[in-house]
Amino acid sequence: MSATTGPTALPCRLIGGPHARVLDDDLDDLVRSAVADAGLHGQDVVLVIPDGTRSCPLPLLVGTLHRHLSPVVRSLTAVIALGTHSYMEAHEIDQLLGVGGEGQPASLAEAYPGLSVVNHEWADPSMLVEVGTIPAARIRELSEGRLDRDAPIVINRRVVEADTAIVVGPVFPHEVVGMSGGNKYFIPGVASQEFIDMTHWVGALITSTEIIGTTGITPVRAMIDEGSRMIPTRRLALCCVVRSGTGDLEAAAFGTPEEAWAAAASIASQTHVEWLDAPMQRVIAVMPTRYDDIWTAAKGGYKTEPAIADGGEVVIYAPHVSEVSEVHHEIYDIGYHCRDYFVKQWADFQHIHWGVLAHSTHLRGQGTYDPETGQEQLRIRVTLATQIPESVCTRINLGYLDPDTVDLQALSEEPGTTVIPNAGEVLYRVRPAAGGPVEPRTTSSTGSTDDS
Structure with a gap:
C-alpha cells in the first residue's frame, strides 16, 4: 500500500497482529522509519490524541513520537480530541500523559520538552475554522438517503493551521461509525458540534446494534472521510490495537488515516469482538x-x-x-x-x-x-x-x-x-443461527429525518 496525501508519499507500515505483542523497540523502529520518510523537517506538527476514556499506552506512543519528531519539526502540539466531551483539567492531562505520579517525570515540560498539550476547545468559536461544506446532495448520497442538508466542516484552528496532523490512538468497535480511530479523530474529535450531531444522528438512524463493529466504510465513516479530506493540513496516523484494560499493544500501523485505520480495524475486529453461541x-x-x-x-x-x-x-x-x-x-x-x-x-x-x-x-x-x-x-x-x-x-x-x-x-x-x-x-x-460470524449490516431499512 502507498499513500499519496501530502508532499511525500508514505507507505503504510504495520507491525503486530491479532493477540500479538508489540515491543517498545519495534514501535520505536516503526515511528523512526515513518518520521524519516514523511518529510517533516521544519514543519509545525500537531498530534491529535485521545482523552482518558480509552485504553491506550499514550505516554509510550506520544513519548516515541516526541523522541523522533522534536529534533526535526519547528513546533509540536498535542490536541486532545474531545469531540464534545468535557474539557480535561490540568491534573487529568498530567495523568493521561504519565507525569506527576510516583516514579514519573514531574511535569509535561520534563517528560516532553517543547510539546504543548491543549484541549480541543469545541465550545470556543474563535478556536474553530470552517474548511468547506459538503453539499446536501452529497450528504444524501453518503448517508444512503438518511439525511439531506448542507454540512459545514468546521475544525480546530490548531489542526487547520499546522503543516501536518498525526492522529495517535487506538481502534475499537464503535456505536456510531462501526470501528473508531483514523479520521474519526478529526471528526468528531476536533470538529464543531453541528457536523458531530449530523454524523451521530445518521449512526442512530442505522442504530448502534446494526453498525457497531463494522470494519468497512459505513455511511458515517464515509461522511467523516469526506469531511476530513477538506482539511488543508496533511493528515497522517499512528493507529493502534490495544488489549482492553491494559497498555499492551497488539498492533500498530503508520500511514494515512484511511490506510492505517483499515489495517488496525481489521485486527481489532478479531481481538475486540466476542462471538457467543x-x-x-x-x-x-x-x-x-x-x-x-x-x-x-x-x-x-x-x-x-x-x-x-x-x-x-x-x-x-x-x-x-x-x-x-x-x-x-x-x-x-x-x-x-x-x-x-x-x-x-x-x-x-x-x-x-x-x-x-x-x-x-x-x-x-x-x-x-x-x-x-x-x-x-x-x-x-x-x-x-x-x-x-x-x-x-x-x-x-x-x-x-x-x-x-x-x-x-x-x-x-x-x-x-x-x-x-x-x-x-x-x-x-x-453467532448467526446458520453459518459463521458475519459483519453487522449497515444498509437495512431505517428511519429518515430529511429536513432540507
Whole structure:
C-alpha cells in the first residue's frame, strides 16, 4: 500500500497482529522509519490524541513520537480530541500523559520538552475554522438517503493551521461509525458540534446494534472521510490495537488515516469482538473509572446490547458515577428512548442537539414506538447501578439498582447472569443461527429525518 496525501508519499507500515505483542523497540523502529520518510523537517506538527476514556499506552506512543519528531519539526502540539466531551483539567492531562505520579517525570515540560498539550476547545468559536461544506446532495448520497442538508466542516484552528496532523490512538468497535480511530479523530474529535450531531444522528438512524463493529466504510465513516479530506493540513496516523484494560499493544500501523485505520480495524475486529453461541439473559457491565458519567459509561450498554436476549437486561454498574452528563444537560429532559420514539415525533425533538438524541437511542437500544397510542416497546431493560438517584433514573426512562446491594461475586455465580469486568471496549455478538460470524449490516431499512 502507498499513500499519496501530502508532499511525500508514505507507505503504510504495520507491525503486530491479532493477540500479538508489540515491543517498545519495534514501535520505536516503526515511528523512526515513518518520521524519516514523511518529510517533516521544519514543519509545525500537531498530534491529535485521545482523552482518558480509552485504553491506550499514550505516554509510550506520544513519548516515541516526541523522541523522533522534536529534533526535526519547528513546533509540536498535542490536541486532545474531545469531540464534545468535557474539557480535561490540568491534573487529568498530567495523568493521561504519565507525569506527576510516583516514579514519573514531574511535569509535561520534563517528560516532553517543547510539546504543548491543549484541549480541543469545541465550545470556543474563535478556536474553530470552517474548511468547506459538503453539499446536501452529497450528504444524501453518503448517508444512503438518511439525511439531506448542507454540512459545514468546521475544525480546530490548531489542526487547520499546522503543516501536518498525526492522529495517535487506538481502534475499537464503535456505536456510531462501526470501528473508531483514523479520521474519526478529526471528526468528531476536533470538529464543531453541528457536523458531530449530523454524523451521530445518521449512526442512530442505522442504530448502534446494526453498525457497531463494522470494519468497512459505513455511511458515517464515509461522511467523516469526506469531511476530513477538506482539511488543508496533511493528515497522517499512528493507529493502534490495544488489549482492553491494559497498555499492551497488539498492533500498530503508520500511514494515512484511511490506510492505517483499515489495517488496525481489521485486527481489532478479531481481538475486540466476542462471538457467543447463545444470547445473554442479564449482563452486569462493570465500568472502569475512566468513564466518569453515563455519557461515556453507556459504552457498557452499547457493547453488550447486541448479545442480550429479547426481554433481557443490562446493568451499568458504575458506583463512582454520580451524573448522566456534565455537558449535555438535555439528556435529563428527553431521557432514553429507542430511535423510532424520536423519528415518529420528529417535530417535537428536531431542535435538540442530534448528538444527544443519538446517545439516547444508542443506550436504550432497539424498540418500537406507536404514535397513536404513545406506547414505546423496548427490546431490553437498561438499569443503572450508580450514585444517580432512583428518581432521576425513573425520570430518564432507565431502571435503578442500589449499587451498595450489588455483590459481583454472587452475581457471577447466578444462573442467567453474566458479569463483564472492564466493560465498554469489547463488543459482544451472537453467532448467526446458520453459518459463521458475519459483519453487522449497515444498509437495512431505517428511519429518515430529511429536513432540507
